[in-house]
Amino acid sequence: MENKYSFYKMTVDEFRDWVKTIRISRTINQIQQHHTYIPNYKHFNGSNHFERQKAMKECHVQQNGWADIGQHLSIFPDGTIVTGRSFEKSPACISFQNAHALCIENVGNFDIGGDIMTKQQANAIIAVVAILCKKFGFQPSDKTIVYHHWFRLDNGVRNEGNGCNKSCPGTNFFGGNKVSNFQKEFLPLVINELDKQEYRPVIPTNCDYAMINIQALNVRTRPNVNTNISQEVAKVYFGSIIRVVDTKDNWYKISQDKDCWISAKYTKKVKRAIVTALILNVRNGASSEYESINILKQGEEVFEYEKKGNWIKIGLEDKWVNQQYLQY
Ligand SMILES: [Zn+2]
Numbered sequence: 001m002e003n004k005y006s007f008y009k010m011t012v013d014e015f016r017d018w019v020k021t022i023r024i025s026r027t028i029n030q031i032q033q034h035h036t037y038i039p040n041y042k043h044f045n046g047s048n049h050f051e052r053q054k055a056m057k058e059c060h061v062q063q064n065g066w067a068d069i070g071q072h073l074s075i076f077p078d079g080t081i082v083t084g085r086s087f088e089k090s091p092a093c094i095s096f097q098n099a100h101a102l103c104i105e106n107v108g109n110f111d112i113g114g115d116i117m118t119k120q121q122a123n124a125i126i127a128v129v130a131i132l133c134k135k136f137g138f139q140p141s142d143k144t145i146v147y148h149h150w151f152r153l154d155n156g157v158r159n160e161g162n163g164c165n166k167s168c169p170g171t172n173f174f175g176g177n178k179v180s181n182f183q184k185e186f187l188p189l190v191i192n193e194l195d196k197q198e199y200r201p202v203i204p205t206n207c208d209y210a211m212i213n214i215q216a217l218n219v220r221t222r223p224n225v226n227t228n229i230s231q232e233v234a235k236v237y238f239g240s241i242i243r244v245v246d247t248k249d250n251w252y253k254i255s256q257d258k259d260c261w262i263s264a265k266y267t268k269k270v271k272r273a274i275v276t277a278l279i280l281n282v283r284n285g286a287s288s289e290y291e292s293i294n295i296l297k298q299g300e301e302v303f304e305y306e307k308k309g310n311w312i313k314i315g316l317e318d319k320w321v322n323q324q325y326l327q328y
Pocket residue numbers: 033034035093148166168169
């Protein structure tokens with residue numbers, strides 16, 4: 001594994017091994033698929049992975065004014081994977097949809113008439129998605145794996161690509177960028193890859209969740225402020241949802257098998273719930289008189305940040321749903 005400009009460059013096999021070793025405290029329940037459009041195949045010369053990744057970071061930081069490169073991973077035409085933003089931080093990739101997501105940028109222009117995706121890149125994309133599904137313990141579906149195209153550009157509302165959308169990850173991305181193309185072309189490849197990996201989904205048990213309520217919080221090796229910073233995960237960040245596996249003296253243990261503790265003082269307990277209605281309106285206030293700003297579908301996962309009567313706030317922003325359509 002090579003390292004340059006603070007990015008790591010890996011083959012699929014190296015990525016599989018690397019993912020096993022990393023600890024991610026932030027709860028991740030969605031993988032986003034994008035294409036870079038520019039740079040595309042004509043900007044890649046077979047060996048300039050780091051330079052292209054650095055140029056994307058500079059564009060995101062200098063032109064977009066972001067804190068870092070937007071994506072967590074870039075997948076190149078030769079099937080090589082390059083890391084970007086820290087997995088502990090939410091991506092800057094789909095407006096209002098980034099909180100619990102992991103963002104993959106596939107290098108190329110996969111609109112019809114653009115680049116023809118190489119076999120190596122296609123195989124790497126499928127493998128990376130399968131490896132991440134296994135890592136985070138979720139079943140692949142159009143809720144856990146999403147295309148940028150399915151969300152409105154201006155407000156992030158999911159409209160399946162029916163007006164005001166980017167074509168990303170491309171009108172020719174694995175047969176097309178629609179949900180139906182995903183179901184028919186992309187999803188079966190991911191499921192097939194998972195079978196090869198002896199996929200065992202980790203069913204989350206009745207555990208507690210907490211939101212980080214301070215800009216950055218140190219992760220320590222013992223439930224005590226005078227102990228070392230963890231080598232596994234040094235810090236967790238504001239807004240991240242953390243799984244609590246144990247508690248002691250107002251400290252939370254946040255890893256099943258490693259000594260990673262955070263002070264509970266800087267967190268807020270949140271509850272996890274699943275949407276039971278076929279379609280559930282998300283409103284910008286705690287009553288049905290408020291405007292519907294988004295919809296959720298049956299089976300989607302939400303976190304309860306706050307409660308007002310029968311209404312549940314499901315994010316840092318004003319996003320409310322009726323509790324009767326949730327199951328805890
Ligand atoms: Zn995109």
